Amino acid sequence: MNFPEDQILELKSIAPDLSVAQDGGYTYIRIDNLQLPDHCQPNVVNALLCPSQRDGYASSLFFSAHIAGLPNPRNWNRINVRILGENWYAISWGVTPGYRLAELLLIHLSALR
Amino acid sequence: MKNKKLNIKFRIPEELHKRMLLDLKRPHPFAYERVGFLFAKTVKLSPNVNLVIAIDYLPVGDNDYINDKEVGAKINSNAIRAAMQGVFEKDCGCFHVHLHNHSGRPSPSFTDAKSLPGIVKSLNNIAPKHTNGFLILSRDAFYSSIKTDSISVIGYPFLLQYPIKKTIKDLMFDRQSFLGTNSQSLFENIKVGIIGYGGGGSHIGQQLAHLGVKNLTIFDYDKMEDTNLNRLIGGVYTDIKKAILKVNIAKRVIKRIFPKSNLTLIAKKWQQAPEELQICDIILGGVDSYTERQQLEAECRRFLIPLIDIGMDVYDSGGYSMSGQVILSMPGSACMSCYGFLTEDKLAKEAAKYGNVGGRPQVVWPNGVLASTAVGVFVDLVTGWSGNSDGVYLSYDGNSGKITDHIRKQFTSEKCDHFRIENTGKPNYTKI
Numbered sequence: 001m002n003f004p005e006d007q008i009l010e011l012k013s014i015a016p017d018l019s020v021a022q023d024g025g026y027t028y029i030r031i032d033n034l035q036l037p038d039h040c041q042p043n044v045v046n047a048l049l050c051p052s053q054r055d056g057y058a059s060s061l062f063f064s065a066h067i068a069g070l071p072n073p074r075n076w077n078r079i080n081v082r083i084l085g086e087n088w089y090a091i092s093w094g095v096t097p098g099y100r101l102a103e104l105l106l107i108h109l110s111a112l113r
Numbered sequence: 114m115k116n117k118k119l120n121i122k123f124r125i126p127e128e129l130h131k132r133m134l135l136d137l138k139r140p141h142p143f144a145y146e147r148v149g150f151l152f153a154k155t156v157k158l159s160p161n162v163n164l165v166i167a168i169d170y171l172p173v174g175d176n177d178y179i180n181d182k183e184v185g186a187k188i189n190s191n192a193i194r195a196a197m198q199g200v201f202e203k204d205c206g207c208f209h210v211h212l213h214n215h216s217g218r219p220s221p222s223f224t225d226a227k228s229l230p231g232i233v234k235s236l237n238n239i240a241p242k243h244t245n246g247f248l249i250l251s252r253d254a255f256y257s258s259i260k261t262d263s264i265s266v267i268g269y270p271f272l273l274q275y276p277i278k279k280t281i282k283d284l285m286f287d288r289q290s291f292l293g294t295n296s297q298s299l300f301e302n303i304k305v306g307i308i309g310y311g312g313g314g315s316h317i318g319q320q321l322a323h324l325g326v327k328n329l330t331i332f333d334y335d336k337m338e339d340t341n342l343n344r345l346i347g348g349v350y351t352d353i354k355k356a357i358l359k360v361n362i363a364k365r366v367i368k369r370i371f372p373k374s375n376l377t378l379i380a381k382k383w384q385q386a387p388e389e390l391q392i393c394d395i396i397l398g399g400v401d402s403y404t405e406r407q408q409l410e411a412e413c414r415r416f417l418i419p420l421i422d423i424g425m426d427v428y429d430s431g432g433y434s435m436s437g438q439v440i441l442s443m444p445g446s447a448c449m450s451c452y453g454f455l456t457e458d459k460l461a462k463e464a465a466k467y468g469n470v471g472g473r474p475q476v477v478w479p480n481g482v483l484a485s486t487a488v489g490v491f492v493d494l495v496t497g498w499s500g501n502s503d504g505v506y507l508s509y510d511g512n513s514g515k516i517t518d519h520i521r522k523q524f525t526s527e528k529c530d531h532f533r534i535e536n537t538g539k540p541n542y543t544k545i
Contacts, residue, residue: 008545019542024411025450025531030542055404056461077464080384082408084540085415087384 001027001052003101010102015047023084026054029101030084040112041069048088049105058097061108062088070112118161120262121244122392124417125151125167126534127268128445133250136172137212144178146185150196151208154538155244156416158388165206165244165261166417166538171199184224186211193232197239205538206243207236208257212250218274219251221258233258263302265394267417267444269504270497273394275302286325296496297325303495304328306393306418308383308409310359311335312344312475313399313423316484318363319346322370324492329367330377330389333359344477384408391416395494397487398422399480401473403459410442410449414532415540417444421490423483425511427474435511437479438519439486441494441504444537448529452506453521479511486516 003020012018017032029049036043046064054060055078066076066089078090093111095104129151137147152169177192200207209232213219221229229247236245246258254274255264266272275298286297293299305326307314310333321329337345337352337359345359347366360378367374383390390396396418398409406422413420425437442448449455486507493499504527508519535541 003545019544021540021542022533022536023540024407024414024448029545053457054460055407056457056464080382081404082384082387082412084542085387085412087387 003029003051007101010100011105014102014105021084026050026052028084031105036067036109037112039069039071040067042067048083049101049108051101051104053097057092057094059095059099059104059108060090061093061105061111062090064088067112072113074111120162121165121259122162122394123153123165123167123257123261123264125264125266126417126445126537127266128534129167129170130266130268130272132170133210134212134252136170137210137250138214141175141178141186143180144186146211148173148186148188148192148209148211150199151210151248152199152203152205153208153244154203154205156391156538158392162262162392163244164391164416164538167208168205168535168537169199169203170210171196184228185222193235196236200236200240200243206240206245208245209233209236209247210250214252216252216254218254218277219249219256221249221256225249229258263394267419269419269441269443269446269494269502271394271419271494273299273303273495275299283325289324292492292496292498296498299495300325301327303394304330304392305491306330306332306383306390306396307363307399308332308390308396309399309401310345310363311341311399311401312477312480313425313484313487314397315344315346315348315359315363315366316481317397317399317488319366319370320485320488321491322367322374324488325371327371327373328375328377330379330393331360331363332379332381332383332386332390333363334381335359337362340472344475344480346477383412387412391418393418395491396420397491399424399484403455403463406449407455407460410455411532413442414444414448415537417537419443419494421487421494421505422449423487425475425479425483425509427476427511433474433512435479437483437509437511439483439490439505439507439509439516441490441506443504444532445534446504446527446529447506447525448531450531451529452519452525454506479509482511482514482516483509 015031015034019030031047034047048062050060075092077092080087091111095107150171151167153165153167156164173188173192177189179187181187249256264274336356337348339353347362358380360380379386420442422440427435490505506519506522507516509516
């Protein structure tokens with residue numbers, strides 16, 4: 001899967017450290033050192049953005065750690081999910097398809113508010 | 114303090130092995146033999162175990178041989194440069210390979226022993242963090258300049274090579290000697306992982322012990338509960354009250370059958386001890402969900418491990434119907450998504466039911482049928498006794514008791530686009 005360059009540039013303005021890799025037919029954008037809101041523990045993590053459908057979600061954002069300290073309880077229904085040789089954690093957070101990559105990231109991050 | 118011995122497991126996809134043999138067997142206008150370079154990634158599984166996974170092969174071009182009657186093949190600096198370029202681009206190690214065209218274990222000639230270490234030294238200089246060396250292939254075996262614990266060609270059947278050890282002839286296995294003269298030695302050396310010691314896994318563990326499979330790693334984080342007693346082989350009534358871990362039931366059963374067995378018991382999810390899975394040569398999976406299967410298959414593919422998956426379900430559609438499957442997911446061949454067994458639709462439906470699955474119907478006999486079939490596939494894969502080399506996607510109809518090739522198998526390409534050989538080992542992230 002190739003991503004439009006303008007969308008990558010836009011995403012980089014939020015999270016500059018990006019790389020891509022494939023696993024099991026899915027393409028992931030890896031975001032290293034993603035800054036999360038201050039109340040999150042930890043508040044800097046690595047993340048995997050999967051912009052395509054996986055596990056019944058139109059898109060997903062996986063974190064390298066389970067994030068504590070969230071003001072609202074969230075359903076972490078994907079725990080220790082093995083992708084690209086690492087374990088990841090994700091909140092059950094439905095996002096309708098059709099957003100640009102940067103919008104997608106911000107909407108997924110809104111689950112942490 | 115003495116350094117512990119480094120154990121190296123070397124895995125080569127069958128597709129690359131075939132490509133090497135085809136290339137190295139081709140006659141050259143003047144060189145007596147051909148040469149190539151095999152690129153390989155190294156994964157450190159533990160302080161004393163390294164896994165080396167072959168990812169690509171580079172033949173030496175016809176014009177890069179030097180006419181020298183004194184040696185079988187002499188290559189020029191272009192060939193070496195191309196290999197070094199490959200090492201840089203792929204960020205991996207490299208093995209010089211050539212063929213001794215006979216059966217049985219090859220050994221280096223006087224010229225090999227004199228000339229090849231120099232090439233390996235050059236490779237070590239440019240890729241010091243990786244594993245480099247030279248391999249000599251025969252038609253069915255290897256010589257490796259690095260000391261390996263095992264070399265395996267991952268295909269159906271497996272080509273497995275372990276250091277030669279004297280095996281003790283045991284009457285216990287006399288009746289299964291038709292599996293091949295080497296079969297008991299293979300069972301003694303191969304490391305097999307069982308994921309899930311429930312209705313399916315408990316049959317598998319018991320049968321592998323009867324076969325004399327010595328090295329077993331069993332993953333199950335659950336304890337014995339009353340709902341397990343109807344199908345967990347070896348589980349007894351008192352285990353429920355004592356809340357015995359299922360892996361300890363496995364130990365009790367397997368050690369009684371085969372006291373020499375070497376068991377690694379992991380009372381966790383495999384995702385919490387992935388290096389214990391990665392070290393296994395074959396995985397037999399009896400997991401509960403599609404998402405677990407998806408993750409397990411991806412991990413097995415990444416580390417070039419064949420996965421034999423079993424599962425069953427009972428549906429109520431105006432009368433009960435029972436069905437199940439046995440799938441061999443062989444790296445380089447069709448995967449569970451290629452077969453249409455894993456689909457986005459199934460994963461989505463399962464995700465929608467999350468936390469509301471309830472106790473699904475399970476009974477002992479279909480688990481036994483499917484587990485026995487999976488053990489049969491395992492034995493054939495390791496020993497090649499039947500002469501089959503076809504993919505496995507078997508469908509079980511529990512109402513009629515029939516096992517047949519799944520209809521989808523006819524329409525599935527054996528080439529897999531979901532898991533590519535170049536994506537094995539450490540993930541290839543590309544900066545964007």
